Amino acid sequence: MSETADRVKKIVVEHLGVEAEKVTEEASFIDDLGADSLDIVELVMAFEEEFGVEIPDDAAEKITTVKDAITYIDEHKA
Amino acid sequence: MFDLSGMTALVTGASGGIGSAIARGLAAQGARLAVSGSNEARLEEFRASLGGADHVALPCNLSDPAAVDALVPQAVAALGRLDILVNNAGVTRDNLAMRMKDEEWDTVIRVNLEAAFRLMRAAAKPMIKARFGRMISITSVVGQTGNPGQANYAASKAGLVGLSKAMGQELASRGITVNCVAPGFIRSAMTDVLPEAQKTALTGRIPAGDLGTGEDIAAAVVYLASREAGYVTGQTLHVNGGMAMV
Numbered sequence: 001m002s003e004t005a006d007r008v009k010k011i012v013v014e015h016l017g018v019e020a021e022k023v024t025e026e027a028s029f030i031d032d033l034g035a036d037s038l039d040i041v042e043l044v045m046a047f048e049e050e051f052g053v054e055i056p057d058d059a060a061e062k063i064t065t066v067k068d069a070i071t072y073i074d075e076h077k078a
Numbered sequence: 079m080f081d082l083s084g085m086t087a088l089v090t091g092a093s094g095g096i097g098s099a100i101a102r103g104l105a106a107q108g109a110r111l112a113v114s115g116s117n118e119a120r121l122e123e124f125r126a127s128l129g130g131a132d133h134v135a136l137p138c139n140l141s142d143p144a145a146v147d148a149l150v151p152q153a154v155a156a157l158g159r160l161d162i163l164v165n166n167a168g169v170t171r172d173n174l175a176m177r178m179k180d181e182e183w184d185t186v187i188r189v190n191l192e193a194a195f196r197l198m199r200a201a202a203k204p205m206i207k208a209r210f211g212r213m214i215s216i217t218s219v220v221g222q223t224g225n226p227g228q229a230n231y232a233a234s235k236a237g238l239v240g241l242s243k244a245m246g247q248e249l250a251s252r253g254i255t256v257n258c259v260a261p262g263f264i265r266s267a268m269t270d271v272l273p274e275a276q277k278t279a280l281t282g283r284i285p286a287g288d289l290g291t292g293e294d295i296a297a298a299v300v301y302l303a304s305r306e307a308g309y310v311t312g313q314t315l316h317v318n319g320g321m322a323m324v
Binding site for chain 1: 203206207248249251252
């Protein structure tokens, strides 16, 4: 597992208060992890802070799974 | 009760009549302030008059969207955090609706409603992170009752109420409350110059028998800003001597 994936999953676990084993790459934030739309906004803010990337609103809207987040961050982080 | 020490606040229109009373009220309860206004010299003079703790002045033209978007980040940078946002600034461009120019409509909506939205949207970010926030917008009794000659102003003030209810619902789970204070007739430089007969007619419509003061509004803002008011959100607190009971 990549370093990005580890850090993303850690943030998700902390923010959503879910068990680590539930946070698979395929997991959907809303359908599988019980997030609401405001949780997603917060997660995106946390990813931006952790990785020093800027995730614009149109990109953020497309991030629905853990894998989406990891992929976006890997492609855009400095 | 209502101790605001350790908290910070951004107040727009802070050098005006009601705004300065609000700023003084928050500061008196211990809050550290970023005061904003369009007149740089007057704002700096007001900031200095607050004395005490390290309050900052952040001049801003609220009809300039880019300047408005920059204001909350500036306040966070200057104060280190942002607990309280008071949207107090407002303008009027009175005219009968049929004679109202596009520009008169646009200016009032942009300053009174759109700027408030932009500031609230920006403030939500640090407040969500902190799991605490107080957004308070100064609306007006005419947002509830209407007033001939003020279609633009009444719409902007009613708009603040709806905006606050929507954002109050969005942010309640994060410890952020979003409320309005609706002044009635408040004693100000504007009402001081009214002819005596008109003042008498005005007070005749107010069961309390007198105009309100900036301090009356400030007290309502201090309450809504306090930790004690954490269970109050989406509300409009009417401070009008009974002239409109809603």
